Structures are given as structure tokens and as C-alpha cells.
Amino acid sequence: MTLHGTKRKIAVLFVGELHDSGFNACAFQGVERLQKRDDICLEVITGVPFEAQAMTAALTGAANRNDSVIFIGGQGNSVTPPIAKSFPHRDFAVVQGEVIGPNLASYDVLQEQSAFLAGCLAARLTRSGVVGHLSGHRVTPGLKGRAAFVAGVAHMDPSIQVLTGFCGTQDDNCVSQTWAEAEIKAGADVLFTMLNAARNGAITACRNLGAVQIGNVLNWCEIEPDVFIASALARIDRGVEHAALDMIAGNVPDQVCHYGLQDNDIVSLSLAARVPEELAYDIARIGQKIALGEIMIPIDYDGTEFLPES
Incomplete structure (x- = not known):
């Protein structure tokens, strides 16, 4: 060297x-x-x-x-x-x-840890009983994040339906908007996105159709506070x-x-100010259990996948 x-x-x-x-x-x-x-x-x-x-x-x-x-x-x-x-x-x-x-x-x-918490939050916030997940490339971190989000929803309420899909791009907003709109029209009122530049398409879909979104990596509650109810941070x-x-x-x-969650805020779930204090406390308590190894997060998902109508 x-x-x-x-x-x-x-x-x-x-x-x-x-x-x-x-x-x-x-x-x-x-x-x-x-x-x-x-x-x-x-x-x-x-x-x-x-x-x-x-x-x-x-x-x-x-x-x-x-x-x-x-x-x-x-x-x-x-x-x-x-x-x-x-x-x-x-x-x-x-x-x-x-x-x-x-x-x-x-x-x-371990962004899957904050994705699990995002699933827990989505399960508590949904009024329709349907939540959505949208990612781009099928790479290991994205697949783990999807599995964790679905598991978090089931942890809170296994009766809630999860619409999950990979749109094939991290950066094309036209594609992400089409997919996000399709999930919302299929009933999802809370949408968890693991996207990069293509997140703007999902933001537009949520804003136009009245859904709330949970972002990832960055603190989207500060960037687009009218749309985002939380953000699954991963430093x-x-x-x-x-x-x-x-x-x-x-x-x-x-x-x-x-x-992960145990490492000085490298991983966390940022919550919007409008999230009720009692719910925020419940999510924090679940996060502590994950950090202590009391909750194990699955990294595989073998359920059905959502596809927009052509």
C-alpha cells in the first residue's frame, strides 16, 4: 500500500x-x-x-x-x-x-432497525388499515429495510396490510410518483420510502392524494414537514x-x-412534532428493546409484492 x-x-x-x-x-x-x-x-x-x-x-x-x-x-x-x-x-x-x-x-x-420502528409507527397511524413501502434498487440494504418495515407493522398489528414494491430506480421521479400514487389509490395512507432523488415523486404523490410519508436516511421531517410524519435515520x-x-x-x-441504535444516534427514528407524546414514548421503548437485543429483526421477506396496473 x-x-x-x-x-x-x-x-x-x-x-x-x-x-x-x-x-x-x-x-x-x-x-x-x-x-x-x-x-x-x-x-x-x-x-x-x-x-x-x-x-x-x-x-x-x-x-x-x-x-x-x-x-x-x-x-x-x-x-x-x-x-x-x-x-x-x-x-x-x-x-x-x-x-x-x-x-x-x-x-x-443498520438502517433496518429504524425501518422496523417506521413499521411500528405506520401501524399505529394508519386509519385505512393499509400502509405502503416503496424502494428502488434490489440491493441488500433495501431488501433488509423492506423486511424490517413489514415486520415492524406486524409487530404492532398483524392484521394491517402492507403494499410493498421496488420500482427499479432510486432517482427517476416519474417512476416513483407512478408507484406511490398506485399504492395510495390501493388504500395506503402511510407510505415508507427508501429512495434517493426519486423521493420527490413520492412526495408529490402524497401531497396530491393526502397520504403521509415516512422517509429514510435524512431527517425529512425538517425538509418537508407537511408530508413527513417521521424519518428512519441512518448515519x-x-x-x-x-x-x-x-x-x-x-x-x-x-x-x-x-x-445501530446502541451507537450514539447513528440509527434512530425522527418523529414530527405532531406525533402524539404517548406514541413517541412507545416507539422509543421499542427502540430500546432492539438496542438491547430483546427484539430480533428479520432480514428476509417472502410475501407478495405490489405492482401498479399498467
Whole structure:
């Protein structure tokens, strides 16, 4: 692992839009803090398509130019391991990853924990008895989040119906609006979204049709308070920082590094001021049980999926 002067050259690779008001934007907050350090030289790679060939090419180029590469997102689980093997003298990390190796580490902010709490809240707030979930890419963090949300709903009231779907994009607002409108018209009055730039389409659907939304990653209660009743926070930026600091120290963890509700607000459910105090207390109590390991959150879902009518 070659050092250039006194600085380590680290590339941070993003799939899709960087300023996406979602997952990437949160991760970039960690990059911005790292840019202030005098022992790192950062290259930020953005706009990589969610295609195996494009991601592989971007990773290979980054490894040729840098000492270390951090891949942002679960999309890196499939493409990073073979590149890490091809560059044994480089360090690699996947944030929201589940892969490890001699020179490969993974850092996983357990957003499924806040997604479970989102499901609990949705179950208590729905008046129709139907709630919705909408995500984009079928990557591990999104699949875990969906399973956790559905489990949270069932934890509170198993009779409530959950409409769940993956619209295939994190950034296309026309697509997300179509899907969100379809779920709302099918009865969902509370919608949990795990999207990036495409969240604006879901916001428009909720605003037009009178549904409330639970966001994720960022605190959407502050950004769009008329639509959002809560937001399932997940400080991906902290995972980015941990990955870079381990690279500087020459540390390659031999197991996935997990961060959850027990780790100083890295994961939490932010509630709008209009959520009743008694309900907020109940959600906080459930969160404490998760942090203590008294509630186990499933990571798989094998139920039906919702599809909009063509």
C-alpha cells in the first residue's frame, strides 16, 4: 500500500447522483469531513451507473490511481470482491456492505432497525388499515429495510396490510410518483420510502392524494414537514468515516462492522412534532428493546409484492 508523501490517497465511489437528497448525500457528509484532514487525499467518483460493467470499470480505475477505495452502497457487494483480489496491495471497503477479505472490509449502518420502528409507527397511524413501502434498487440494504418495515407493522398489528414494491430506480421521479400514487389509490395512507432523488415523486404523490410519508436516511421531517410524519435515520456518513480511519490506521476488520441504535444516534427514528407524546414514548421503548437485543429483526421477506396496473 503505497503512501504518497504523508497522505493516503483514498477514492470514494458513488453509484448514481451525488446530491440525491438521500443515501449518497448523507454519505457525502462524511466525505466532506474527511476532506478537512491533512493526512488524506480524496478522489470523489460520482455518477457511476448501476451496471456491473460500469461499476467494475470505475473500481478498477480508482484502484489504479489510489491506495484505497471506498464503495458507497450495497451495490458494491457483488463487484468489489473480485477487484480487491486483483489488487492485493490496495485496501477496499464497502459502506452498507456484507463482504470481507484480506484487503476488503464492510461497514453496515443498520438502517433496518429504524425501518422496523417506521413499521411500528405506520401501524399505529394508519386509519385505512393499509400502509405502503416503496424502494428502488434490489440491493441488500433495501431488501433488509423492506423486511424490517413489514415486520415492524406486524409487530404492532398483524392484521394491517402492507403494499410493498421496488420500482427499479432510486432517482427517476416519474417512476416513483407512478408507484406511490398506485399504492395510495390501493388504500395506503402511510407510505415508507427508501429512495434517493426519486423521493420527490413520492412526495408529490402524497401531497396530491393526502397520504403521509415516512422517509429514510435524512431527517425529512425538517425538509418537508407537511408530508413527513417521521424519518428512519441512518448515519451512513459515519460508516464512511470509520472506513477511511481504518484505512489510515492500516486496519482491515475481519468481520462486518455494524452500527445501530446502541451507537450514539447513528440509527434512530425522527418523529414530527405532531406525533402524539404517548406514541413517541412507545416507539422509543421499542427502540430500546432492539438496542438491547430483546427484539430480533428479520432480514428476509417472502410475501407478495405490489405492482401498479399498467
